[in-house]
Amino acid sequence: MFMLDHKKIISTAMIASAIFFGTAHAGEQAIDGGAIYKVKDGMYTSYAVNTQDKKDFKYGKVPSKTEIAAWDIDVMPDGTGLPEGKGSVERGDELYEVKCGMCHGDFGSGGQGSRSTYPTLSVGSASTETLTNQRNVPDADGPKRAIGTYWPQASTLFWYIQSGMPFPHPKSLSNDDTYALVAYILSINEIEIDGETLDDEYVLDREKFLKIKMPNVDGFIPNIDGPEGPANVKKFLNDPKNYGNGTRCMKDCIDPKVNIVRIKVEINAFEPPMSVERTMKEEKVTGKVHPGQKLYEASCSVCHATDAMGAPNLGNKDAWASVLEKGIDKVYANGINGINAMPPKGGAIDLTEAQFKSAVDYMIKNSK
Known part of the structure; x- marks a missing residue:
């Protein structure tokens, strides 16, 4: 099901490595059965290659063990990285x-x-x-x-x-x-x-x-896990029967017996209409825009655009009237510090208190 994507990714990585370092031996076999050739005179077969030294990185610094550990948070199937609990x-x-x-x-x-x-x-x-x-x-x-x-x-x-x-x-x-x-x-x-x-x-x-066995554990081909992963992929991709019949076809390749499903009802009502124009039309702004509107749309709408999230949604007069019974200062404080399922500032911790209050004011103004 996914073998073609794997083939593209892995074979591209192998060839890119050969070009990058220029150390592959002529005729060395790639993972998909192709050949990797040595870069010679700035050429990889018929392709020009930038032969400037790229082995030494010119920017940044070598990360410390602590910095690497901070990013090394993945949990592997064999239990590596799985904490106690x-x-x-x-x-x-x-x-x-x-x-x-x-x-x-x-x-x-x-x-x-x-x-x-x-x-x-x-x-x-x-x-x-x-x-x-x-x-x-x-x-x-x-x-x-x-x-x-x-x-x-x-x-x-x-x-x-x-x-x-x-x-x-x-x-x-x-x-x-x-x-x-x-x-x-x-x-x-x-x-x-x-x-x-x-x-x-x-x-x-x-x-x-560590005893969990998922029902679809054997549902992916080829098996890319473990040290034998590359060998498994090479063996799989070297056999054309796994992704074709082994015979090349250049025309009339579809069996006439194949039931081709055609689109019967076209979708034409696109907004904006489909076009080859690559520039966005400038939005016309009518009236004064509330300073909290963009903040709301970027940081708050995911929960407050609908009542499905359990939060008072924009435009719901009754819901916001109930919230405001405790006073605007309490509303600000609950939002900034977090309450119930709502994290502090709704998770938008990069907002200043003034920006957060502006977004709240926008919701209140549009819910009266």
Whole structure:
């Protein structure tokens, strides 16, 4: 499914390395079965190459061990980088409701309405709803890529949650909270660990985490993991049967029996209309623009543009009237310091207090 992308990425990297360093031996085999030639007289075969010395970097400095460690936060499938900690499914359920559900929907069902772009985390039993099974029993919606049906390793789940979630306040979860959320997400995907069902009382820790086997762990070809990864890729790509019939075709290559689906209803109502014009039309500004409008659009609208997030949405008079009952100073303070599921300044910590108050004033002014 992904072999052509892998081929492009890996073979390009191999050839680029040969050109960059000029050390490859003539005829050395590339990972896709092609040949790598030595750069000679400023030429790589028929292509001119910049032969200036690029080995020594002229800018920056060598990072310290501490600086490298600060960025080295990934969690590998073998447990490298996985911290100690523990968390129950029940605790994960509570955290999910407060920090995740407003975007990813109840039980990981996906965002709704204006939040529909947020991904679905579960489509039911991961074991029975794998992509392979979905293709064998096609329906109008087609296969669904969710964590349980698609992801080959649970380590990515832990790493991504702890380093990038919740939006817009990443890196705010403890190790225990992350374990709890991983346990909950695995439970709604009906994934078992070492034959054990993940009920509310189930507690996930590092030892149990290393026993997780995702249903789609063998669903990717070729296998690029581990020290044998490059050899596996080379072997796979050297066999044309894996991505074609082994015979080159230059014309009339589509079997006439193939059912080609044509577009029956064209979409013409584009806003702005489709054009080859590469410049954006200047927006006409009518009237005075509130200084907090752009701040709101850039930093606040993701939660306050709709009531789906649980926050008072722009234009909702009743919701904002209720908020303002505590007084404007209290509203400012709660927003700046954070309250309930809202992080300090809504996660836009780069805003000054004056800028944040201006965005709040804009929302209040447009909700009366």
